[in-house]
Amino acid sequence: MSSSASTVLDFQTASLREINQTLHDETTGSFTIVNPRGAHAVAAGIDSDIQVEIDGPVGYYCAGMHQRGSVVVKGNASTGLAENMMSGTVRITGNATMSAGATACGGLLVIEGNAGSRCGISMKGADIVVGGTVGHMSAFMAQSGNLVVLGDTDSDLGDSIYEARLFIRGDVASLGADCIEKEMREEHLVLLTELLSKAGMAAEPRDFKRFGSGRKLYNFHVDDIDAEVARRTEA
Amino acid sequence: MCGIVGLFLKTETYRPELGHFTAMMLHEMRSRGPDSAGFAVYDEGTPHHVRITMLAEDRVVDWAATAADLEGFLGAAVKVREIHDHAVFETAGDGRMARQWIIDHVDGVEVMSFGSQIELYKSVGDPALVAERFDLASRSGTHAIAHSRMATESAITTSGSHPFATGANTCLIHNGSLSNHNQLRLRLQQHGETFQTENDSEVAAGYLSWRLREGDTIEEALERALVDLDGFYTLAIGIESGFAILRDPIACKPAVVAETDDWVAMSSEYRAIAQLPGVGDAEIWEPDPATVYTWSLT
8 A cells, every 4th residue: 555545444334443443453544534424432542643534524522532643524523522632633624513622631623613612621731723613611611721713702711711821813702700811922922823823724813812810710719718717617 | 311303394305205304313313312202293284173192101092982072072073093002183173172171081191292283102112113113204294303312300101201292283302401390390380281290391391381372482482491491401392384492501412403405404413414315515503502493484
């Protein structure tokens, strides 16, 4: 086989388990998955430097726990795209529904279309770049990493956020608890330029606003100690 | 969990295959709800006639004799069709009166639905077998909704299965759980609603039934439901001329909609829609939280 040829894995002739096992067994090469028809857990848990392209829409948890290599989805994805990814890249040409990039610890997730609610919920270090819009409660309790949104966001962006950085070009419907707009400093413009370049998105970094934690909520507020001690003493 | 599907045919192209497509969609949702299943099919019916679908679970009912008694009460002919433990009465008489008469006079029979367009069937067991038992695949019509149930809030029984009728030609299927259903049931009982089960989704159906009876449009009733229903829900509501969708403001219960020139389909998961004709060119999107959607023939 020449190095440019891609191995075709077809859901009409192989089961999900067989297809994922093939992807887990191989350590090099490229693979094209056809006829996924919304199947769940497609290309989950890839742990070697292979290239996977999925032609068509996928269901839940596509490329979940992604560790190495790249996955490209040509279509839409349902709940939990690239949830808990650790490194490597995942790209989708269509839209992703709920909880894309949930708890993702590292790597790059690119959503060329729109993402649904809770995009980047509890993200822990991944970079997520969304070409379109994101739904409500995106970056809920996001701990670290970067969420870049070229379009608008729905309500309650960054509710109870820790130290993730949010870069939004469009309108923000509303901010969640303790999420505030922050100054876009030179270091952030450099970071954003790099993220947009990695994602292959053409946008002017100066058009974005930065949001992050007001740090009033995620840490136990020292002023509250006296009140708490008094309450317990009375009790 | 639970799986829900809805299919609304905008053109006549696929109407002979409505049941076939609905059965295919329901089949894909078996893993979301293996406990029981049900469906409501809407067709044009006979002009000026109403159909009443009934269930007699675990008992033998002399449907012909019952229909004869009902004829006496209505002063109109009643045609009988028996399907497994369900029966359908068709009459030119008053549907609402017929329904109430059956509830008051026929022991052990539950009225599943009534209206000029709707027939409604449900049963415990594998959704694929339920579809087969009531020959869903052979039905034609304009629209249908179907449900596969994973029971959480109440027992696995036929009467606890979905859909639940909410009034003439309307019914509801629900994925989720309501947290204020006991309190809401009491409130609705004070407004004259009667409930046949302990099921939380039946309370949502009773709520819509009450609001529609009070004169709300389906859109108004669903806007109000956003205030009064507490809990998790993606609802699909069959109405005379189409169907409606409502998701709670958090919207953690899934829903996807696909639309072509010929049809609108909704489901808990895309794979239920993946086999429909022309899906490759469909516009596919996720319904927004706390937003009422309706599709209608008129």
